[in-house]
Amino acid sequence: GNSVTQMEGPVTLSEEAFLTINCTYTATGYPSLFWYVQYPGEGLQLLLKATKADDKGSNKGFEATYRKETTSFHLEKGSVQVSDSAVYFCALSDGGYQKVTFGTGTKLQVIP
Amino acid sequence: NAGVTQTPKFQVLKTGQSMTLQCAQDMNHNSMYWYRQDPGMGLRLIYYSASEGTTDKGEVPNGYNVSRLNKREFSLRLESAAPSQTSVYFCASSDIRGTEAFFGQGTRLTVV
Numbered sequence: 001g002n003s004v005t006q007m008e009g010p011v012t013l014s015e016e017a018f019l020t021i022n023c024t025y026t027a028t029g030y031p032s033l034f035w036y037v038q039y040p041g042e043g044l045q046l047l048l049k050a051t052k053a054d055d056k057g058s059n060k061g062f063e064a065t066y067r068k069e070t071t072s073f074h075l076e077k078g079s080v081q082v083s084d085s086a087v088y089f090c091a092l093s094d095g096g097y098q099k100v101t102f103g104t105g106t107k108l109q110v111i112p
Numbered sequence: 113n114a115g116v117t118q119t120p121k122f123q124v125l126k127t128g129q130s131m132t133l134q135c136a137q138d139m140n141h142n143s144m145y146w147y148r149q150d151p152g153m154g155l156r157l158i159y160y161s162a163s164e165g166t167t168d169k170g171e172v173p174n175g176y177n178v179s180r181l182n183k184r185e186f187s188l189r190l191e192s193a194a195p196s197q198t199s200v201y202f203c204a205s206s207d208i209r210g211t212e213a214f215f216g217q218g219t220r221l222t223v224v
Contacts, residue, residue, distance in 0.1 A: 043116070043202055043215030044155075089154065100213075102154040
């Protein structure tokens, strides 16, 4: 079956540091890939997505590139802010939202 | 801009008690979902409804029932709560294309 593996957290960074959160996946076919963010006390929000190989999703300074050859979708940001502190979930979908598989989430803490 | 609204936000039940979690969306979405979030396990799909009048089991349906009351509302019922059902529950909805979901703020349920 499908699976998503994320790096374990928590990840603690100083403000303005470079962020990478690793995500690799296992799936048959050509899934769509997503990053969701969950701020404290809230539900998940879509951060960015990519629907085919070599696509780059971007939003709010975050980027991720769909790498089919390495089955990866790593999340990056050049300069994190305290307001980026949240839990980040990598996910894939191979046919409609009911078939979305989520990773376990990576907690990011940014300190001033 | 209510989006997806869940009630209640917090609940404590005794083992064997029953309760219904309510969810409503005002985005005219066809599909709705119930997830549970447990530490280290990401989000797991309990039930989903692709359209009004239909419901299907997800990954972890045992111990739960759902009702798609109309296009707006999708409720989750625990008939006889167990400590293993202690979790955070999220309702979500998506449009007919199913590529992006919108989440409620969650219900934190504790079964003692």
